[in-house]
Amino acid sequence: MSAPLQDAWSAARVAVLDPDGTRRAVDKYDAPALAANSGPVNFHVMAKPVGSICNIDCTYCFYLHKEHLPGGPGAARMSDETQETFIRQYMAGVTGPEVTFTWQGGEPMLRGLDFYRRAVALQKKYARPKQTVNNDLQTNGTLLDEEWCAFLKEHKFLVGLSIDGPREIHDQYRVDKGGQPTFHRVMHGLALLKKFGIRFNTLTCVNRHNARKPVDIYKFLRDEIGSTYMQFAPIVEYRAFKQRSVQAQNQAQPAPRECDPESRPGHPNSIVTDWSVDPEDWGYFLCRLFDRWVQRDVGKIYVNQFETLIAQHLGEPSQMCVYSENCGKAVAVEHDGSLYSCDHFVYPDYRIGHLADGNLRQTVLARDQVKFGYAKSEMLPQYCRQCSFLSDCWGECPKNRILRTATGEPGLNYLCRGLKTFYAHALPQIDRIVAGLRANKTKGARP
Numbered sequence: 001m002s003a004p005l006q007d008a009w010s011a012a013r014v015a016v017l018d019p020d021g022t023r024r025a026v027d028k029y030d031a032p033a034l035a036a037n038s039g040p041v042n043f044h045v046m047a048k049p050v051g052s053i054c055n056i057d058c059t060y061c062f063y064l065h066k067e068h069l070p071g072g073p074g075a076a077r078m079s080d081e082t083q084e085t086f087i088r089q090y091m092a093g094v095t096g097p098e099v100t101f102t103w104q105g106g107e108p109m110l111r112g113l114d115f116y117r118r119a120v121a122l123q124k125k126y127a128r129p130k131q132t133v134n135n136d137l138q139t140n141g142t143l144l145d146e147e148w149c150a151f152l153k154e155h156k157f158l159v160g161l162s163i164d165g166p167r168e169i170h171d172q173y174r175v176d177k178g179g180q181p182t183f184h185r186v187m188h189g190l191a192l193l194k195k196f197g198i199r200f201n202t203l204t205c206v207n208r209h210n211a212r213k214p215v216d217i218y219k220f221l222r223d224e225i226g227s228t229y230m231q232f233a234p235i236v237e238y239r240a241f242k243q244r245s246v247q248a249q250n251q252a253q254p255a256p257r258e259c260d261p262e263s264r265p266g267h268p269n270s271i272v273t274d275w276s277v278d279p280e281d282w283g284y285f286l287c288r289l290f291d292r293w294v295q296r297d298v299g300k301i302y303v304n305q306f307e308t309l310i311a312q313h314l315g316e317p318s319q320m321c322v323y324s325e326n327c328g329k330a331v332a333v334e335h336d337g338s339l340y341s342c343d344h345f346v347y348p349d350y351r352i353g354h355l356a357d358g359n360l361r362q363t364v365l366a367r368d369q370v371k372f373g374y375a376k377s378e379m380l381p382q383y384c385r386q387c388s389f390l391s392d393c394w395g396e397c398p399k400n401r402i403l404r405t406a407t408g409e410p411g412l413n414y415l416c417r418g419l420k421t422f423y424a425h426a427l428p429q430i431d432r433i434v435a436g437l438r439a440n441k442t443k444g445a446r447p
C-alpha cells in the first residue's frame with residue numbers, strides 16, 4: 001500500500017456503511033476510495049469503440065472471440081451517447097493532472113474517423129483547466145491513410161503499431177479474414193506514419209513461432225522500422241480462454257504442474273494453445289534481446305521489459321502492471337458501456353459495472369475492483385513468495401497463472417521458468433546500469 005493510501009486508511013479507522021446497509025470496520029480495500037476524498041485520483045481506461053470487431057484475423061488474438069462470449073459484450077459499435085458519457089465520466093473521474101485515452105480493439109479504426117473527431121471535441125468540452133489529455137491508438141496499421149494520418153498528427157495521437165517482425169515472421173499469424181498476409185499493408189501504414197511525422201511505438205507479440213528469433217526481430221524493428229519504443233508481449237492462451245477466465249478454469253480442473261509435459265505448448269493435452277510461446281523460449285527471447293539492447297542501445301531504444309526493471313531497481317514503481325505488486329487501476333470499457341476489471345478479464349465474472357451507473361471513478365475505486373487488484377499479490381503461491389526475483393516479477397499477470405508448482409500449489413505463472421532465466425541473466429547488468437544512473441545523478445547535482 002502506498003504512503004498516501006496508508007495514511008488515508010489509518011486516518012479513517014471508522015466504520016462504513018455498505019450499499020446494503022451493513023455497518024463494518026474500514027479495511028485496506030476501502031483505502032483508495034477514502035484517499036480519493038483528499039488527493040488526486042489516477043486510473044486508466046482502455047476503450048473498445050468496436051468491441052472485438054477487427055478487419056483482420058490474427059490466429060492468436062485473445063479478443064476476437066468476445067463477441068461470442070456468453071454473457072459478454074457482444075459485437076457492436078460504441079454509440080455517440082456512450083462515447084460522450086465515457087469521456088465525461090473519465091475526465092471528471094481522473095483528478096490528477098493527466099488523463100490518457102487508449103483506444104483499442106478489435107481494430108479501433110473501424111469505428112471511423114468521425115468518432116475520433118468527436119472524441120477530441122468532447123475532450124475539449126470536458127477538460128478541466130490545466131488537465132492534459134493524451135490519446136493512444138493501438139492499431140494493426142492496415143487502415144491508415146492520408147486523411148487519418150493528418151488527423152492523428154494534428155491531435156498528437158500516439159500510435160501503437162502491431163508488428164511481429166520481418167515479413168515471414170509477421171505473416172505467420174497476422175493474416176486477414178481470407179488467410180492472406182498483412183505485412184505489406186502494415187508497412188504501407190508505417191510509411192504514412194513516418195511521412196506525417198506521427199509518434200509511434202511498436203507492439204510485438206511473442207509466440208511459439210517467433211520466440212526463437214529475437215535478434216532478427218530486434219534488428220528489424222530498430223533498423224528497418226525505426227522503432228525507438230518497443231513493447232513485447234508474450235502470447236499465453238490456455239485452451240478454454242474463449243469461454244472462461246483462467247480463475248474459473250482453475251476451479252473446473254486442477255492445473256498441470258510446471259514439470260508436466262501438458263504445461264508446454266505442442267503436447268496433445270497441453271493446457272495452452274499451439275501458438276502460445278513456450279516458457280523457456282520466452283526466457284531465451286528476453287535474454288538474447290537484452291544482450292543486443294545492452295550492447296549499444298541503452299538510453300536510445302526503450303524496451304518495455306528492460307525499462308521497467310531499471311525503474312524498479314531505481315526504487316520507482318513498475319511501469320508495467322504485470323510486474324507490479326498489485327494491479328486493478330486499469331479497467332476496460334466495452335462498446336456498450338460495460339466496465340471490466342481489466343482488458344484481459346472481459347468475462348461476465350469480472351464485469352464491475354456500467355457507465356449508466358453514473359460514476360466511473362466510483363466503480364474503479366469500489367471494493368470489488370480494489371480486491372481484484374490486491375489478489376495479484378494475495379494469491380501468490382508460497383513458491384513465488386520465497387523467490388529471489390519476487391520484487392521484480394510479482395508473479396507476472398494473474399491471467400497467466402495457469403500452473404501448479406512442483407509441490408502442487410496452484411497459481412504459478414506459466415512463464416515462470418523463462419522469467420527466472422531472464423532475471424538471472426539480466427539483473428547483474430541492470431544493477432550496473434542503475435549504479436551508473438545514480439552516479440550521474442549525483443554528479444549532476446553537484447554545484
Ligand code: SF4
Nearest residue numbers: 321322327328342397
Ligand atoms: S490482470 Fe494482468 S494485465 Fe490486467 S491489470 Fe492485472 S497484471 Fe495487468
Ligand code: SF4
Nearest residue numbers: 384387393395413416
Ligand atoms: S519468477 Fe516465477 S517463482 Fe519467481 S515470482 Fe516470478 S513467477 Fe513466481
